[in-house]
Amino acid sequence: MNLKSCMLPIVLVLLISGPEAAFGAKAGKTTWTNGTIMDVSLYGQGAKSGGKAGKGKKSYKRKDLWWAYHISSGERTYVAVLRKAPSKSGLLLNAPVRYTVSRGRLYILSPQGKRLELKVLRQDTAEVRRQ
Numbered sequence: 800m801n802l803k804s805c806m807l808p809i810v811l812v813l814l815i816s817g818p819e820a821a822f823g824a825k826a827g828k829t830t831w832t833n834g835t836i837m838d839v840s841l842y843g844q845g846a847k848s849g850g851k852a853g854k855g856k857k858s859y860k861r862k863d864l865w866w867a868y869h870i871s872s873g874e875r876t877y878v879a880v881l882r883k884a885p886s887k888s889g890l891l892l893n894a895p896v897r898y899t900v901s902r903g904r905l906y907i908l909s910p911q912g913k914r915l916e917l918k919v920l921r922q923d924t925a926e927v928r929r930q
Contacts, residue, residue: 831897831908834872839885839892842867868917870898870905875924879905879917889913 842865865880868890877900881888889911890896897908905917 832872834870837871838869840867842880878921879919881917
């Protein structure tokens, strides 16, 4: 009996049983947590240049602003940044939101139904905040 004939039944069982058995995780399941936006502040700014410089062409610069959102669920607090201002993102201070965290990103469902992706800068547990 060669290696190929032994591997075929194993591969078939894994394919039939689905990705949960093959990878040990439930695919497609997102766990959303209820939280509150505790603070919104200007995190940083820079300038982006655009346009083509040359004969008769104008170049322009626009400000690149980052906003820091502090989101708390009671057991964890996250500080994450987004380029959209609170007035444009729809995220208001002390507003309830639903969020999930995956690979350094914080995904928020706003009260208006928008899904936003923020970059996580810091996360704290309840034990760290008490000290």
